[in-house]
Amino acid sequence: MLRKVDKHSGVPAYLQITNMIKSEILLGNLQKGSQLSSIRELQQIFDVNINTVLKALEKLKSEGYIEAEQGVGYFVKKDFDVDKKVIEIIKTCVAKLKDNSIDYYTAILIFEEVWKNE
Template identity: 40%
Template sequence: MAVEFRVDRGGGVPAYVQLGNQVREALRLGWLRPGDRLPTVRDVVSSSGVNPNTVLKAYRQLELEGLIEARQGSGTFVKRSLGSVDPEAMARLRVRLARWTGDAREAGMEDEDIQALVGDVLAESTVDRTR
């Protein structure tokens, strides 16, 4: 699955940070793997409407983190992955989470409500693991 960058201009998060976070998310979810080619700067600019320097800044940051590498004349490629969950397990969990999200919406929850609940459960489980 190719990364399709989205930039929220209304939020307080700089565009280059949003782009970097989307690459990291794709790495964690297994949508991007080592050796995969990232979209060109030109492609990201045309699809998201950001300035080329913004894309370059995001890619530079990811390169400094050792996640991607630019190859002269060839493009920008994923160097290493994030996350260690088996892709099949991730797919099964995604299906269950999608079903749960549908149930939450049927119960009247909005995206912000769902995010708050998931954040609370994550925080609670982190505390439980440290005990």
């Protein structure tokens, strides 16, 4: 879901935009060939400077998620659909974390440590 960036999060706005668009692609909400909204529309959605949007789009382009057609716009380059079973596992995990009153940032720390050690 695309939404305004959180200007108080400490995460650079262009990275927040990159991650939001990347999430939409990974979850299959934006599929191969899908055209992204225009740069001006993205600027309004994210409530940021146009250069911030361009920086995010360039990062997505360099990572292989999107491609640009001059004068036309930006398009999803290929499908990165995540297995639906994986999404369900994550949802179950998040529900258990919340049931145990573990906040988002603590969950991320735990995830990072487990990831490094597996």
